[in-house]
Amino acid sequence: MKILVCISHVPDTTTKIKFIDGKSLDTAGVQWIINPWDELALTRALELKESSNGLIDHVSVITVGGPDTEPTIRKALAIGADSAIRVNAAAGDTFFVAYQVAEAIKNSGFDIILAGIDSCDFNGSSFGSMLGEFLSITSVSSVSGVNFNGNDISVDREIDGGKEILSCPVPFVAIVQKGITKEPRIPSMRGIMTARTKPLAVVEPVACEALTEFLSFELPKHKASCRMVDPENVKELVELLRNEAKVI
Amino acid sequence: MSILIYAESREGMFKKSVFELASYAAAVAKMMNSQAIALVTGNPGQEEMKKLGNYGISKILSFYDESVKVFDSAICCQVIEAVVKKENCPLVIFQHNNTGKALAPRLSARLKAGLVTAVISLPESTKPFIVTKKVYTAKAFARVAIKTQVKILTLSQNSYMLTESKTDPAIEQFSIQLDKSQLKISVKEVQLLTGKILLTDAEIVVSGGRGMRGPENWQPIIDLAEALGAATACSRPVSDEGWRPHTEHVGQTGKIIAPNLYIACGISGAIQHMGGVGSAKVVVAINKDKDAPIFEIADYGIVGDVFKVLPELISAVKEHKAK
Ligand SMILES: Cc1cc2nc3c(=O)[nH]c(=O)nc-3n(C[C@H](O)[C@H](O)[C@H](O)COP(=O)(O)OP(=O)(O)OC[C@H]3O[C@@H](n4cnc5c(N)ncnc54)[C@H](O)[C@@H]3O)c2cc1C
Ligand SMILES: Nc1ncnc2c1ncn2[C@@H]1O[C@H](COP(=O)(O)O)[C@@H](O)[C@H]1O
Numbered sequence: 001m002k003i004l005v006c007i008s009h010v011p012d013t014t015t016k017i018k019f020i021d022g023k024s025l026d027t028a029g030v031q032w033i034i035n036p037w038d039e040l041a042l043t044r045a046l047e048l049k050e051s052s053n054g055l056i057d058h059v060s061v062i063t064v065g066g067p068d069t070e071p072t073i074r075k076a077l078a079i080g081a082d083s084a085i086r087v088n089a090a091a092g093d094t095f096f097v098a099y100q101v102a103e104a105i106k107n108s109g110f111d112i113i114l115a116g117i118d119s120c121d122f123n124g125s126s127f128g129s130m131l132g133e134f135l136s137i138t139s140v141s142s143v144s145g146v147n148f149n150g151n152d153i154s155v156d157r158e159i160d161g162g163k164e165i166l167s168c169p170v171p172f173v174a175i176v177q178k179g180i181t182k183e184p185r186i187p188s189m190r191g192i193m194t195a196r197t198k199p200l201a202v203v204e205p206v207a208c209e210a211l212t213e214f215l216s217f218e219l220p221k222h223k224a225s226c227r228m229v230d231p232e233n234v235k236e237l238v239e240l241l242r243n244e245a246k247v248i
Numbered sequence: 249m250s251i252l253i254y255a256e257s258r259e260g261m262f263k264k265s266v267f268e269l270a271s272y273a274a275a276v277a278k279m280m281n282s283q284a285i286a287l288v289t290g291n292p293g294q295e296e297m298k299k300l301g302n303y304g305i306s307k308i309l310s311f312y313d314e315s316v317k318v319f320d321s322a323i324c325c326q327v328i329e330a331v332v333k334k335e336n337c338p339l340v341i342f343q344h345n346n347t348g349k350a351l352a353p354r355l356s357a358r359l360k361a362g363l364v365t366a367v368i369s370l371p372e373s374t375k376p377f378i379v380t381k382k383v384y385t386a387k388a389f390a391r392v393a394i395k396t397q398v399k400i401l402t403l404s405q406n407s408y409m410l411t412e413s414k415t416d417p418a419i420e421q422f423s424i425q426l427d428k429s430q431l432k433i434s435v436k437e438v439q440l441l442t443g444k445i446l447l448t449d450a451e452i453v454v455s456g457g458r459g460m461r462g463p464e465n466w467q468p469i470i471d472l473a474e475a476l477g478a479a480t481a482c483s484r485p486v487s488d489e490g491w492r493p494h495t496e497h498v499g500q501t502g503k504i505i506a507p508n509l510y511i512a513c514g515i516s517g518a519i520q521h522m523g524g525v526g527s528a529k530v531v532v533a534i535n536k537d538k539d540a541p542i543f544e545i546a547d548y549g550i551v552g553d554v555f556k557v558l559p560e561l562i563s564a565v566k567e568h569k570a571k
Contacts, residue, residue, distance in 0.1 A: 017387045120385045126353035133357035138432045141350035162440035168431045209360030215391040226543045231552030234560040238568050245530045247509040
């Protein structure tokens with residue numbers, strides 16, 4: 001069996017977000033990373049491969065992005081992915097991105113496809129379900145576990161106030177979130193060395209129009225300054241919450 | 249032509265956020281000289297369904313089939329697609345929750361209808377159709393245009409006021425022949441946590457960070473939450489250390505919540521933490537360090553020791569509640 005992990009290349013989560021003329025992200029000094037969910041998904045994919053007694057023999061990653069995303073892809077290879085695909089196009093809206101991934105992999109026979117719940121740039125929370133529809137396969141969202149159950153795969157899905165354990169025949173897309181694994185793996189020295197020689201296929205995009213367009217960006221208005229309450233007079237806080245903020 | 253909402257019910261009831269969604273859809277319908285209708289798949293019963301009429305929904309389509317019990321996005325989208333076609337809907341709106349995030353994108357791909365998720369306000373214009381959404385983990389906003397005829401949105405929780413407007417909605421049974429060959433998943437087991445206020449539903453959340461120093465010190469957080477009828481939450485290191493269950497972790501890599509009131513106790517206010525709670529209406533911070541970043545985003549603050557402040561706050565709240 002083969003696993004594919006979809007990877008999005010995003011600004012580091014501590015980035016101080018600024019825009020140029022409100023039109024595009026000011027990328028000066030921005031560190032680019034693998035979207036945190038995708039890093040966890042990749043880690044889980046490798047854990048599954050290692051514990052599968054050979055049942056899973058290949059973990060691949062894919063990203064839709066320009067040549068500037070290659071260091072991010074190489075990092076995924078250094079962490080342990082066996083091969084990578086880059087669809088050579090700037091990531092447009094999620095419809096465009098998911099369509100490109102679907103077209104690039106539709107005949108590749110991936111059994112399990114992992115995507116993150118949310119990318120920390122445009123926070124679309126929509127890629128995985130779109131991909132499932134484009135490929136006409138099941139997509140399961142809010143996934144907090146993918147496990148072996150003999151030769152079967154079971155998927156944990158978070159629901160309000162608990163979780164469901166699903167049996168889910170391959171192929172499927174699992175949209176992963178917290179719980180999928182504990183800590184993301186970091187590249188080892190050996191991983192970094194071998195990453196250079198692992199296959200990275202670059203494929204050209206197919207024709208597809210984005211359905212939405214980002215017109216402009218803005219930063220939130222600064223909150224009026226914090227109103228300080230004397231620690232010796234905690235009652236005042238309760239008064240304020242009741243009479244001024246009206247939240248209790 | 250009608251604007252459609254997907255009205256999710258749980259155990260035969262709608263949550264308040266569904267009524268927010270209805271209010272929002274009714275307002276957008278007004279802008280588009282249209283009406284707002286709802287699709288209900290959970291079989292909540294006539295009386296509950298009629299409640300949607302209090303928030304401007306003029307017609308309700310009720311669909312029920314055993315196979316929708318196992319929530320599968322492909323199956324549900326068959327139903328929604330059929331309604332969109334039958335009612336000629338130019339706009340479909342979901343909640344931005346687990347269900348909406350599973351359905352809206354699948355429907356978007358199916359109908360080739362442009363989707364914007366996590367929308368926070370009414371469209372600034374409907375021709376062209378432009379809405380504002382959160383981006384960069386709530387650190388910024390973007391204005392986004394949808395270019396297709398049929399449009400899909402998910403609405404961020406707590407971003408639109410409940411607005412009453414009485415209608416007397418007709419309830420229609422809706423039925424279609426489902427292609428059940430698409431249903432591949434089955435539920436083997438359900439594990440429920442019971443008896444607690446759901447963190448993602450809670451209007452008030454009391455949260456503790458590393459400043460609480462250890463699991464043995466959590467009682468004041470629990471007591472304050474109880475006094476306020478609130479849910480409890482924590483920062484990531486707290487759940488990583490196992491001081492509190494993982495289900496309580498809020499932040500960019502945990503749950504994303506938008507309560508009316510968030511009380512942060514011994515939490516520094518790291519950017520990833522705020523990614524999960526930045527949409528709270530009112531933030532209260534209790535921290536002994538006056539320079540903690542949490543005070544930059546808090547509305548009310550107390551610089552002090554949580555172990556001194558919390559007991560006093562608990563008794564002040566109890567006193568207030570007793571009035
Ligand atoms: C990719 C990534 C994702 C992350 N995701 C999340 C996330 O989802 N959620 C999250 O919370 N974090 C997340 N983090 C971690 C985040 O960066 C911070 O490390 C974390 O939020 C800090 O938790 P804290 O505020 O509890 O602890 P600290 O930062 O240690 O703060 C403790 C605070 O308590 C105060 N304090 C101490 N003693 C007392 C006392 N007696 N009385 C009053 N105040 C006291 C201190 O002044 C201090 O401000 C993430 C980090 C990364 C890199
Ligand atoms: N450009 C991209 N290339 C490949 N996968 C992506 C890309 N953008 C997003 N994804 C995947 O989609 C997930 C959620 O992204 P989104 O729906 O954009 O919030 C990410 O965690 C990735 O798994």
